[in-house]
Amino acid sequence: MGGGTERTRDADRTRAEILSVATAEFADRGYAGARINEIADKLSTTKRMIYYYFGGKEQLYVAVLEQAYSRIRGLEQQVDVEHLDPVEAIRELAGLTFDHHEAHPDFIRLVSIENIHRAEHIARSEVLTRLANPALDVLGRILERGWDAGVFREDVDALDVHQVISAFCVFRTANRHTFGAIFGRDMLDPARRDHQRRLLGDLVVDFLTAH
Amino acid sequence: MGGGTERTRDADRTRAEILSVATAEFADRGYAGARINEIADKLSTTKRMIYYYFGGKEQLYVAVLEQAYSRIRGLEQQVDVEHLDPVEAIRELAGLTFDHHEAHPDFIRLVSIENIHRAEHIARSEVLTRLANPALDVLGRILERGWDAGVFREDVDALDVHQVISAFCVFRTANRHTFGAIFGRDMLDPARRDHQRRLLGDLVVDFLTAH
């Protein structure tokens, strides 16, 4: 804590600050590698508050995951593609998914980290195990429209397509460093962004419209 | 270490055992979460040998990565698709890549873990920074044959295609747990394997053959 002796009480602000610093630290170092003392050193309050508000390291981590997932879900809820024909709608949805993933590398890393831990922390969260999936709902409706119009293949479901889109978007961030080290190409290079975004759109559209 | 008092000297065997146990432990717990004492407890030799052969935790981890990558590269070298026409060859390559990834979950996890650490350990390895990429060479030749035959799109290169295939194959294992927890579907469910493998083949072929 900074040198001043002033102490102003604001529970919401303190709680939010802890969550924000912890999000960055867990995303950077992983759950096992992040250190409570280091998170505390970056706060304008003391380590004691971490235990006061969250109870312990694991509970803090779960709260970080809950907040990260809720934010991404909020973004997904703002997707507006209902007015487009199915082919353009799926291309637009893929593009927006691409944008959201690229804009939130911390979220991607947190998801990777939680997979290393086999999603056992997610399993402890009521919030996370009940999370709605707006993107999947939107995708399902697009597929139905495409099926009704006879333009989309019918041997895959919404979750298959979601998997394809997510795989591409997640991989760019989650595997960025090893891919770059081994192949000498940065998948997140801004100069390649448009090409990658178009590639994803074509990939999904060409796949879905093939019969 | 087991109760027996017999002691047979075999440096290669001891070294290999340490590597094997460490691979499992690092893949399971991550670099930061794995514990030298716990690795040692699982050996038929002593913690002292870890330092004797590898020098320290980080060097052990790098050796694990080197071995894991070398094994996968060995498999990739055995791919035989030159006799197939370009479309069938790319489909076959995608399928074999799918198989290799599925058969080596520890490798996938280790790559995810190393990405959390931003590939900084890979950067310290001469072996890994010089690793040949047989799968990429094979893929490049298939693409050239497809371009010569006028059947493949020309706005993507071998690394783009490799990215698409890897993204799908890696995602199944790397994100298995969160995907399963959130969507209730196990991407590695044996009952879905054929469907997923066919999906990948179609995805890549439909994309490459679209003009």
Place this chain on the structure above:
DNA sequence: CGGCTTATGTACCAACTGGTTACGTACCAG
């Protein structure tokens, strides 16, 4: 104003961590 609840600060704790040292045994090739 003061009691009370709650937010906050400081110092301390037992256990753990990767690593080292001391001392020794014993295998095995030449």
Place this chain on the structure above:
DNA sequence: CTGGTACGTAACCAGTTGGTACATAAGCCG
């Protein structure tokens, strides 16, 4: 036989770890 090396046991180390005990004080409200 001998020296070098592989190996074992046990103890030790300084620093770190997540967490706790105790104290202080902000600020609301009667």
